[in-house]
Amino acid sequence: MQFPLRCLAAAATLCAAAAASGHVVLSPGGATAGSAHDAVFSVGHACKGARVTTALSVQLPEGFRLIEALPRPGWTLTAPQAGEVRWTAGSPAAALGGGEKGEFVVRGVLPATPGTLYFPVRQVCDVGQADWVQVSGPGDAARPDMPAARLEVLPPGGGDRPQAHRH
Incomplete structure (x- = not known):
């Protein structure tokens, strides 16, 4: 019965991530x-x-430590400068439609020390932009309106969270 409960917990996590899809978020789980x-x-x-x-x-x-950023079809990938990776739609047809979901992947090596990593993200649109850069501090009860994407870095052997898929 342990396995079905784990599946239910994973499904709940995914549902919560989907509910938060108004933000630019990282895949659920730690690394x-x-x-x-x-x-x-x-x-x-x-x-x-x-x-x-x-x-x-x-x-x-x-x-x-960046290894590589993965390209997206129809998008231009700008080489990292000053610790930033940028994707730009190559044409209006390649842009992500209003309700369309898209994924952007950065492959790297995590620090040796466990903790939380925050990735500030700027989303540029045909009208305006959204800066997902806010970080909540320890003990903050309120969730930020424009939260930075976050990743929990876990100690080695620190749980059964999903790991990156490697090619």
């Missing part, structure tokens, strides 16, 4: 300190009042 990890950023919709997402920039946190 092991010192390991290679695919950080998958999910975009749930365009900016408020916009029809499409035309660009996404991810600021890499200190301690995250």
Whole structure:
């Protein structure tokens, strides 16, 4: 009976992530300190009042060592400069429609020390932009309106959270 309960818990986590899809979020779960990890950023919709997402920039946190950013078909990937990776739609047809979901992947090595990594993200749209950069401090009861994507870095052997898929 343990396995079905774990499946139910995983489904609840995914549902919570889907409910938060208004934000740019990382895939649920944590990753092991010192390991290679695919950080998958999910975009749930365009900016408020916009029809499409035309660009996404991810600021890499200190301690995250970039291996590569994965390209998206129809999008231009800008080489990391000053710890930032940027994808830009190559044409209006390649842009993410208002309710269309998209994933952007950064592959890297996590720091050896467990803790929380925050990835500030700028989502650029046909009208305006959304800066997902707010970080809540310890003990903050209120959730930020524009939260930065976050990843829990776990100690080695610290649980059965899903790990990155490697090719």
